[in-house]
Amino acid sequence: MATATATATEAEKSVIVVGVDDSVHSFYALHWALDHFFAPFASNSPYNLVVVHAKPSPTSVVGFAGPGAADVLPFVEKDLKTIAARVIEKAKEICISKSVNDLLVKMVEGDARNVLCEAVEKHHASILVVGSHGYGAIKRAVLGSVSDYCAHHAHCSVMIVKKPKIKH
Template identity: 40%
Template structure:
């Protein structure tokens, strides 16, 4: 995932997924962070979940997931999300250089590693607006990333009326 950094380029990493919140964050970024700028590289990062190869099923017996089907679905989702994100980029700002990256694993860890590897100047990430209980149980990727990356992080909340 290494990319050569030119000193005068702004490198912005936007984490995208299947959610409306991530597309809203991407749109907000394109409109507000660099509406007419040159020398910007926009990295779109999609993180596929780590496939589960085996586990204990409900009956207590070992259960193996269909790894090939899981991988195929992950690839389909990555392609679908990236196509949607590219369409948003094309619609809002046609002068921007876009590079697509796909990682696999725990989203918060992959995003933080990508920020470091790609030498991002800014991380933009959407917010699912989970309540206290859901955020406590599931964790907050945006909260984790904002605390662990070395660059500024913009957490974009989608207005409630959208």
């Protein structure tokens, strides 16, 4: 894992932020980023890696207030923490399996769109890598597209990685 003290060369490296959630699309994007930005350079990559998972707040997931909401929220929070821990652990395992050991993995509570754009700013990232869920126009309109938002609002290049469709 990344340490607080960076050598001069590490400090001069460009930063790549990769957003992950519990979808196959985001883990595909992480694999893709590692294969294209880290593997070709072996242990001497010109990039520092920051992997970010945005954990939604329980109230944003439950989506209602009033009687009963207070009873449900602790259970939702527990589930969200469990999912976040699983996502973080899987991201670390993927990075280690690709011999990328020098990385920063973070879990930040909030909306993924804002969390990723803030991570880009905080770490002065050159590239943000996100997966595409491949939602159609209606789902995108209802759910909002994290990749679309980041492409318009992140202050760096945004790589939207699409998982190839399986041919039958």
